[in-house]
Structures are given as C-alpha cells and as structure tokens.
Amino acid sequence: MEWTVESIEVEDNQATLIIEMTNKDFKTILTEWMKKIVKEKESQNIITNELALQRLKEIVSDESIQTKTVLKKVKIGKDEDSWKITVDNDLRDLVFPGIDSVVSAIGEK
16 A cells, blocks of 8 residues: 555544555455455355455455555545544545446446
8 A cells, every 4th residue: 555645634623635656456356356266165165254355364464456546635624733634434445445337237237
C-alpha cells in the first residue's frame, strides 16, 4: 500500500484531504477467492470459515495480484482535542480499490 497526500484544505474543525493510494485490486482478490472456493466445493471439500479465510489470506499475500491506484477525498473532523476520520464510501474505496465495482455488481442482483 502506497499513498500520497495531494492536497489539504482546513476550515474550522473540518479538513478535506485529497489522497492518491495504490493498493491491491480488491475486485481481483475477491474474484480469485471465489474461484478457489468454487474449486474446493467441486472437490467435495467442506467450506469452513477457516478454509475460506485461509484461501483469502493466500490471495491477499500473493505479490502477483495487480494493483490499482485511486484518488479520493477523505474528510476529517476535529472533536474536542482529537481528529477523527469520516468513514464513508470514499474511504472504503480508497483503502480497498476495486471494491466499488463488486459492491455495484452485488447491488444489481
């Protein structure tokens, strides 16, 4: 995971950051994970949570998985003496690039 902060705008207790992040493409990760789960099922193996998580870990650890770079706005608000990141779809899509297309595909069904 690599990132750069492209810009920062601060107004009162709100800050907006434009961040460019490169991370593994989660559309590819989830697609490959489903292929492995289907292959396990076709081999008559029982799909336990442990097995599913093990296969997911293998794929996430695979250095050959393609990466994706995205540019998103991240909002931060100051509450009392600390800054807190707003967790929203932009943050999700920044940290897990490619997941938005998976969410869209699932939402269409």
